[in-house]
Amino acid sequence: MIYFITSIIVLTFIFIYNRYFPVRGIRCSNMPELELGKIDVVDLRDYNESYKDPIPGAMNIPIAYLNRYYMEIQHKNIHVIASDKRQRNFGIRVLKQKGFQVTGCTIAR
Structure with a gap:
């Protein structure tokens, strides 16, 4: 019984961490001038x-389709645009798991 409760608590913590805790090392800023050839x-x-x-030059892949269409992203360096913090955190983690280098992010208002 104690193992079941412990595993539920651990799974709940992992779920909450992946959704709501920001990814370390990723700066969020306004949309910077990006070199579209390199990023x-x-x-x-x-x-x-x-x-x-x-957003001109941006590739639109909604978060719900990211696991399915991440192969369409050509470069390894990525700047992420999201609508809220939860979407930003989850998207950055998925892209990092797929081997991409996320250089920054922007939360669109």
Whole structure:
């Protein structure tokens, strides 16, 4: 019984950590001037949000489709655009697990 409760607590902590704790070493800032030849801008917002406020040169892959379409990202250096902190944290962790180097992020307002 104690092992079951401990495993539930550990799984809950991992879930909360992945969603709500920021990733270390990633600076969030306003949209900087990026060299699009050396870095890919990945927009993790939903299609409805990114359609209303498009970012030139950004590749739109919503967070729900990231595991399926991450192969379309060509460069290893990425700047992430997200709609909120939870989406930013989760997206950066998924991209890092896939082997990408996330250089920065922007939370779109």
